[in-house]
Amino acid sequence: MPQRQTGPTSGLREVMSPAPGSPESRRRARRARRLRRDGLAWLLVAPAGIAYVLFVLRPMAQSVQFSFYDWDGVTQSTWVGLDNYVQVFQNSELYGSIVNAFELIVYFSIIPVALGLFTANTIRSFATSRLALVSRTVLFLPQIIPLVAAGIMWTWLYASNGTVNQVLRIIGLDRVTRAWLGDFGSALPAVGVIGAWVHFGLCMLLLLAGMTKIDPALYEAARIDGAGPVREFFAITLPSLRQEISVCITVTVIAALASFDIIYISTQGGPGNQTLVPGLAIYRLAFFSREVGLASALAVVLMVLVLGVVLPLQRLNREGDS
Amino acid sequence: MSRSGRSVQRAALTATLVAGALALAGCSSPGSSTPEESETPDASAPSESATPDCGTEPVTLKAYFETGFPLPSELAAEFEKQYPNVSFDIREDQFAVLTQSAPRVLVDDPPDLMRLPQMSELAKDGLLLNLDPYAEAFGWDEWPASQLEQMRVDENGRRGDGPLYAMGLNFSMTGVFYNKELAAQIGMTEPPKTVAELDGYMQAAKDAGLTPLAQFNGGATGGLAFPLQALMASYGDTSEINDWIYQAPGATIVTESNIAATEHLQRWVEAGYFADDVNSMDYAMMMSRFIEGDSVFIFNGDWESGNLDNQMAGNVGFFLMPPLEEGGSFGAMSAPLTYGISAYAANPDCAAFFLNWVATDETARTIAVEVGGSHPMGLADAYMPPIAEGSVTAETLAAGAAIGEQDGAMDFIANATGTVYAEGWTPNLQKLVAGEIDPVSLLEAVQAEYEREVG
Incomplete structure (x- = not known):
C-alpha cells in the first residue's frame, strides 16, 4: 500500500516538468497543464460517473430515504423515523428471512467452494487430457443456464414423481422420498442444493485457473521431500489459492444473502415461509403489500449485512497478501 | 500526501x-x-343529456387484461363488431403483475378498462372512477344488490358499502368438481348431501387406493383456503364470514364455528385425504392431475367449467359443498370478475357503456357463459343462453341459482386485505398440512396478520 502514495500522475508530472523559464512561469505552466489533464480525466470519467450516480447512488439514497417513511408507493407519505427498522427486527417473518439467508450460505458458498477445490484438484492431475476439457465444460454448464431455467428444471426434478424420487425408489430408499420443495424439513436444503449446483461450476473454474498459476517446481520439491497428495494439497495448493478462494466466497456469499430468482421460481418462500429470504420479502412488501418504507428498511438492513460479511472477508484477503 | x-x-x-x-x-x-x-380527475359525471355511450367518432379504448383468460378479449372483439367506431388497445399481464403494477398504471398510463386485483386500497386512494352515476344511468341499481356489494368501497377502504368502484364481466362461484368415473368406482352415484357423506366418499376413495383430493397448496398459493372456507360455510353463518372479509369493525375469524371447520380440515389432512405433495402443488398441476384422472375431487370455481367440459366431456360433475345436516345452511364463494375504470381514463363513458353491454347484450351474455363458464351479471330474469344438458357448465349455473336462493354467497377469505392471503392464509395452511400448527393458532395467526393491516 505505501508505495502507492505517489500516484502515477504525480510521477509523470515530475518526469515531464519543463526545465527552462522562471520558477513562477514554470509553476503556472504546470498548473495549466494539470488543469487540462484533470479536466480531460474528469471528462472521460463523466459518462460512467453520471450513470453511476443516477442509477446506483441515487436509488440507494432513495431507498435510505424511503426507509424512514410509511409510504404505499403512490399517495402522500408520512415520516415515521426508525419505526420501519424496529419492525424489521420485531417481525419474526422478516428476521426469519435473514436467518434463512445465512443458512443458505452453507449451500451457496461452503459446499461449492469445498467441492470446487476437490474437483479442481482432481482435474489438475490430468489437466492436459481431453477428459479434463470435457469435465471442465460439463461442470461449468450450470453457470451459463439462466437461474430461472435452473429453478424450473429443479422443481421438476424435485416433484413427487420427479427424477430425484424415482432414483431413490430404484435404489430402495422409498421411505426417503417426499415432495422435496413442499416439505418443511427439506425445502430450504433443497433450494440450497440448486444454488450449490449453480455456483459450483464458477468456483471450480476459478480455482482451477488459480492452480495453473502455481509453480510446478513447488510440487516437485514437496514430492522430493516425501509429501503425499494430501500433504501437497494442504501445504501448497490451498495457501496459493487464497485469493481465488476469497473471490469465490465473496461472490457466492453475496449470491446467498441476496438470493431471489431460484427461490421465486421454485418455492416462492413456501411452505410456511420456510424458504423466505430477504430478497423475496422485499419484493413482496414493496409490490404486493405496497409497504415501500418497510421494504426499503429491509433492503438497507440487507445491504449492511452483505457489507458486514463481505468487507471483513476482503480485509482478511488483503492482510494475507502483505 | x-x-x-x-x-x-x-x-x-x-x-x-x-x-x-x-x-x-x-x-x-x-x-x-x-x-x-x-x-x-374529471369527476365521473357522465354527460347529463342522455345515457352515456361510445358516440359515433372513432374511439380507442385502452384496456389492461389478465393473461390466460380469453373472455375479455372475445367480448372486446364482439363489441368492436357491433360498434365499428370503437377499437380496443389491449395490453395483457399475469395477475401477479397486475397486482403489483395496478396503482402505478392507474395513474401513469391510465387504462379505460382494467382487470382489478384486491381493490379497496385502489378505491381509497382515489385511483378508480366512482361508477355510481353510471349505475344510475344504466339502471344497475335494479340488479340483485349482492352482485355489486363486493365492489362497493367506503372512504375508509372497507368493502361492502359505499360508492361502486368496479363492475363484473360475470360472477364466478366455487364448489367441488368430481371425476364421474372415479366416483362410480367408490359407489358415489349422486352428490353427497351432508359433510359426513362427503367424508365417507373421501375415505372410500382413500381405501380404493385413489387420491381423494389433489388440492393446490404450494408456493405462494394456499389453495386449502377453498375447502376451508367451504367448511366454514357449512359449520357457520356466511354473513359473519362476509363481515370479516369486508372489515366490519371488531370482526374476527377466530370463532367457534370457524375453529370447528378448521379442525374438520385438519382431520382431512390427518386422514390422508390430500395428495402427499399438496404443499408443493400449484394450480396448474392440480388441474392437470384432475383432468388426467389422478384425483377424485377438487375444490375449484366455475371459471374452469368451460375448460373441463372440453377436456373431460361427460366425465366431470359439480356439487356445492353440502351442509352439516341435510337441509342445513351452506355457502359458496362467489365473486364478480372485476373490471374498473381509472380515475384518469380518457374514455370513461365508452368504457362504462361497454360494461353495461356485457351484462345486457344477448351475444355478450352468451360469450360470458360459454367462454367464461360463469353466470353473467345483470337482472335475475335476463336472457340466458341455452346450455348443453349434462355439461358441468349447466351444473355450475344451476348451483349458482341455488346459492342465490340460499343467500349463501361469500367473497373469498383471501380477499379480506391485500396481504392476508400471502402472509396469513398461505403460510399457515401449509403449516397445517405439515402438522406444524393447530387450528386455533392458525386462525389466530391469520387474525393477527389481518389486524396488522386493518389496524
Whole structure:
C-alpha cells in the first residue's frame, strides 16, 4: 500500500516538468497543464460517473430515504423515523428471512467452494487430457443456464414423481422420498442444493485457473521431500489459492444473502415461509403489500449485512497478501 | 500526501457523491407529487343529456387484461363488431403483475378498462372512477344488490358499502368438481348431501387406493383456503364470514364455528385425504392431475367449467359443498370478475357503456357463459343462453341459482386485505398440512396478520 502514495500522475508530472523559464512561469505552466489533464480525466470519467450516480447512488439514497417513511408507493407519505427498522427486527417473518439467508450460505458458498477445490484438484492431475476439457465444460454448464431455467428444471426434478424420487425408489430408499420443495424439513436444503449446483461450476473454474498459476517446481520439491497428495494439497495448493478462494466466497456469499430468482421460481418462500429470504420479502412488501418504507428498511438492513460479511472477508484477503 | 489526508479526501468525495445523490433523489417526502394534487380527475359525471355511450367518432379504448383468460378479449372483439367506431388497445399481464403494477398504471398510463386485483386500497386512494352515476344511468341499481356489494368501497377502504368502484364481466362461484368415473368406482352415484357423506366418499376413495383430493397448496398459493372456507360455510353463518372479509369493525375469524371447520380440515389432512405433495402443488398441476384422472375431487370455481367440459366431456360433475345436516345452511364463494375504470381514463363513458353491454347484450351474455363458464351479471330474469344438458357448465349455473336462493354467497377469505392471503392464509395452511400448527393458532395467526393491516 505505501508505495502507492505517489500516484502515477504525480510521477509523470515530475518526469515531464519543463526545465527552462522562471520558477513562477514554470509553476503556472504546470498548473495549466494539470488543469487540462484533470479536466480531460474528469471528462472521460463523466459518462460512467453520471450513470453511476443516477442509477446506483441515487436509488440507494432513495431507498435510505424511503426507509424512514410509511409510504404505499403512490399517495402522500408520512415520516415515521426508525419505526420501519424496529419492525424489521420485531417481525419474526422478516428476521426469519435473514436467518434463512445465512443458512443458505452453507449451500451457496461452503459446499461449492469445498467441492470446487476437490474437483479442481482432481482435474489438475490430468489437466492436459481431453477428459479434463470435457469435465471442465460439463461442470461449468450450470453457470451459463439462466437461474430461472435452473429453478424450473429443479422443481421438476424435485416433484413427487420427479427424477430425484424415482432414483431413490430404484435404489430402495422409498421411505426417503417426499415432495422435496413442499416439505418443511427439506425445502430450504433443497433450494440450497440448486444454488450449490449453480455456483459450483464458477468456483471450480476459478480455482482451477488459480492452480495453473502455481509453480510446478513447488510440487516437485514437496514430492522430493516425501509429501503425499494430501500433504501437497494442504501445504501448497490451498495457501496459493487464497485469493481465488476469497473471490469465490465473496461472490457466492453475496449470491446467498441476496438470493431471489431460484427461490421465486421454485418455492416462492413456501411452505410456511420456510424458504423466505430477504430478497423475496422485499419484493413482496414493496409490490404486493405496497409497504415501500418497510421494504426499503429491509433492503438497507440487507445491504449492511452483505457489507458486514463481505468487507471483513476482503480485509482478511488483503492482510494475507502483505 | 499522507495516508490520513488521502482518507479524508476519499471521505470528502464519498460525502459529495452521496449528497449529490440525495439532492437528485429530491429530499421532499416520497409521493408528494402524485397527480391527485396537480390535476383533479374529471369527476365521473357522465354527460347529463342522455345515457352515456361510445358516440359515433372513432374511439380507442385502452384496456389492461389478465393473461390466460380469453373472455375479455372475445367480448372486446364482439363489441368492436357491433360498434365499428370503437377499437380496443389491449395490453395483457399475469395477475401477479397486475397486482403489483395496478396503482402505478392507474395513474401513469391510465387504462379505460382494467382487470382489478384486491381493490379497496385502489378505491381509497382515489385511483378508480366512482361508477355510481353510471349505475344510475344504466339502471344497475335494479340488479340483485349482492352482485355489486363486493365492489362497493367506503372512504375508509372497507368493502361492502359505499360508492361502486368496479363492475363484473360475470360472477364466478366455487364448489367441488368430481371425476364421474372415479366416483362410480367408490359407489358415489349422486352428490353427497351432508359433510359426513362427503367424508365417507373421501375415505372410500382413500381405501380404493385413489387420491381423494389433489388440492393446490404450494408456493405462494394456499389453495386449502377453498375447502376451508367451504367448511366454514357449512359449520357457520356466511354473513359473519362476509363481515370479516369486508372489515366490519371488531370482526374476527377466530370463532367457534370457524375453529370447528378448521379442525374438520385438519382431520382431512390427518386422514390422508390430500395428495402427499399438496404443499408443493400449484394450480396448474392440480388441474392437470384432475383432468388426467389422478384425483377424485377438487375444490375449484366455475371459471374452469368451460375448460373441463372440453377436456373431460361427460366425465366431470359439480356439487356445492353440502351442509352439516341435510337441509342445513351452506355457502359458496362467489365473486364478480372485476373490471374498473381509472380515475384518469380518457374514455370513461365508452368504457362504462361497454360494461353495461356485457351484462345486457344477448351475444355478450352468451360469450360470458360459454367462454367464461360463469353466470353473467345483470337482472335475475335476463336472457340466458341455452346450455348443453349434462355439461358441468349447466351444473355450475344451476348451483349458482341455488346459492342465490340460499343467500349463501361469500367473497373469498383471501380477499379480506391485500396481504392476508400471502402472509396469513398461505403460510399457515401449509403449516397445517405439515402438522406444524393447530387450528386455533392458525386462525389466530391469520387474525393477527389481518389486524396488522386493518389496524
